[in-house]
Amino acid sequence: MDERKLLELIEGKKYAQIKNELSEMNEVDVAELLDPLDAHLTLLIFRMLPKDLAVEVFAHFSTEQQLGIINSITDKEVEYIVDELFFDDMIDLIEEMPANIVKKILKSAKEEERKLINQFLKYPVDSAGSIMTIEYVELRKGLTVKEALTHIKEIGLNKETVYTCYVTDQKRTLEGFVSLRTLVTSDEDKIIEDIMEDEVIKVYTHDDQESVANVFIKYGFLALPVVDNENRLTGIITVDDIMDIMEQEATEDFQIMAAMSPSEEAYLDAGVMTLAKNRLPWLLILMISATFTGRIMGKFEDVLSSIVVLSTFIPMLMDTGGNSGSQSSTLIIRGLATGEITTHDWWKVLWKELRISAIVGVVLAVINFLRIILLEKVEMKVALTVSLTVVITVIASKIVGGILPLIAKKLKLDPAIMAGPLITTIVDALALIVYFSIAKSLLGI
Known part of the structure; x- marks a missing residue:
C-alpha cells in the first residue's frame, strides 16, 4: 500500500480494509506510510492497528509523532505501550519527551521499571550505559x-x-x-x-x-x-541500536567536516534560524583566520608589485594545497573512525604521507612547469618558482592533513574538526609563505 491508496481508503471510510492491509505490512513500512499524515489521521490509523503491531510502529515514529500520540490517547493506552515497548526504546522515548509527558510515561511504568529508568538516565549521554537494554x-x-x-x-x-x-x-x-x-x-x-x-x-x-x-x-x-x-x-x-549510533556519528562527522555545529534534527524539520546558528560560528572563525592570508600577501606586496604575473598563480597554488590536505585528512579521519589507525601509528602515517606527497608533488610540478612554459609563455625562473612551490606545498599539505587529525584524537577532540575548511586555511598560509620566499630567492627581488 502507498500513501495515495491509503488516503483513498480513508476517504471511502474503508477502515476494515485499511486494518487488514496494514496488518500484513512491516512495522517500519507502516510508520513510514503514516509519517506524512496529519496528527488526526495518524491517530485514527494508529488506533486501528492490532495492539502488538501498534507498539512496534510507535517505536519507529518520530519524536513529534510519539508526542502527539501520547497527548491524544488515554492513560490505559499509554500504560499498554509502555509495558510492551522494549526497555531501550522506552529509555529513548523518555529522553526525547518534555517533562509533563515523562511524568505520564513514568506513571504508567511499574515500580521496578521506574527504578531502572532512573538508573539508566544517570548514565552519561553517548555512553554504552545510555543505549543498552535489559531485554536479554x-x-x-x-x-x-x-x-x-x-x-x-x-x-x-x-x-x-x-x-x-x-x-x-x-x-x-x-x-x-x-x-x-x-x-x-x-x-x-x-x-x-x-x-x-x-x-x-x-x-x-x-x-x-x-x-x-x-x-x-x-x-x-x-x-x-x-x-x-x-x-x-x-x-x-x-546491532540495530548500534547502527543508529553509527549513522549519528557519521552525520556528526560530516557536519563538523563541513564547518557546521552538529545537530540531530533532520534538515527539513530544523528551523532556518537553527541552521544559521549551526553554520555561523565556524564561518566566522574561518573568515577571521583567513585574514592571516591577507596579511601574508600584504607583507610580500613588494614581490607582487615587482613581478605582477606571480599573482595569477596564487589561486592555483592555494587550491592545490587545500585539496591535497583534504585528501589526506579524509582518509585519516576515516581510518580513526573505523579503528584501522590509532594515535600510535603517527610515525607510519607521517612516513607514508611523505612518500605519497613526494610522488604526487613531483608529477604535478612537472606538468605545471611544462604548462606554464608552453602555454603561458612565462620566463623559466617564474615557472620554476611556481613548480617548486607546488612540490613543497603538496608535501606540507599532505603531512598537515595526515597528522592534525591524529593530534586532535590524542587531545581527545573530534578528528573531524581538523577537516577540509580548517586545514585549507592553514595550508593557504603555508603555500603563500613558501611561494613568496622562493620567489624572493630565485628571482632576486
Whole structure:
C-alpha cells in the first residue's frame, strides 16, 4: 500500500480494509506510510492497528509523532505501550519527551521499571550505559541444555534477542556466553558450563558509544554485553541500536567536516534560524583566520608589485594545497573512525604521507612547469618558482592533513574538526609563505 491508496481508503471510510492491509505490512513500512499524515489521521490509523503491531510502529515514529500520540490517547493506552515497548526504546522515548509527558510515561511504568529508568538516565549521554537494554537472556552455568531451552521458550518472546545467551553467577558476574545454535545442536543433558565460551568480548557502561560501534565493526557481533566496573552484567547492546549510533556519528562527522555545529534534527524539520546558528560560528572563525592570508600577501606586496604575473598563480597554488590536505585528512579521519589507525601509528602515517606527497608533488610540478612554459609563455625562473612551490606545498599539505587529525584524537577532540575548511586555511598560509620566499630567492627581488 502507498500513501495515495491509503488516503483513498480513508476517504471511502474503508477502515476494515485499511486494518487488514496494514496488518500484513512491516512495522517500519507502516510508520513510514503514516509519517506524512496529519496528527488526526495518524491517530485514527494508529488506533486501528492490532495492539502488538501498534507498539512496534510507535517505536519507529518520530519524536513529534510519539508526542502527539501520547497527548491524544488515554492513560490505559499509554500504560499498554509502555509495558510492551522494549526497555531501550522506552529509555529513548523518555529522553526525547518534555517533562509533563515523562511524568505520564513514568506513571504508567511499574515500580521496578521506574527504578531502572532512573538508573539508566544517570548514565552519561553517548555512553554504552545510555543505549543498552535489559531485554536479554541470562543463564546459570549449572543448567542443562534442556533446562536452558525451556527457560528461553518461557521468556524469549519478551527479550530483544535470544541468539546469544549470557552466563552469570549468583552475583550476576558475567562468566561466559552460549549461542542459540550451540544450544539446539548440543545434547540436552550437557551442562551449560561445558559448552559455553568463557572468553567474552564486552564493553563497560561508561565506554563511549563510538568505541562500542568500533567493537561491533571489528567483531561483527549481533549483540554485545555491557558490564560495570565489577564485571557484573548490566545490559546488552544490539546491532540495530548500534547502527543508529553509527549513522549519528557519521552525520556528526560530516557536519563538523563541513564547518557546521552538529545537530540531530533532520534538515527539513530544523528551523532556518537553527541552521544559521549551526553554520555561523565556524564561518566566522574561518573568515577571521583567513585574514592571516591577507596579511601574508600584504607583507610580500613588494614581490607582487615587482613581478605582477606571480599573482595569477596564487589561486592555483592555494587550491592545490587545500585539496591535497583534504585528501589526506579524509582518509585519516576515516581510518580513526573505523579503528584501522590509532594515535600510535603517527610515525607510519607521517612516513607514508611523505612518500605519497613526494610522488604526487613531483608529477604535478612537472606538468605545471611544462604548462606554464608552453602555454603561458612565462620566463623559466617564474615557472620554476611556481613548480617548486607546488612540490613543497603538496608535501606540507599532505603531512598537515595526515597528522592534525591524529593530534586532535590524542587531545581527545573530534578528528573531524581538523577537516577540509580548517586545514585549507592553514595550508593557504603555508603555500603563500613558501611561494613568496622562493620567489624572493630565485628571482632576486
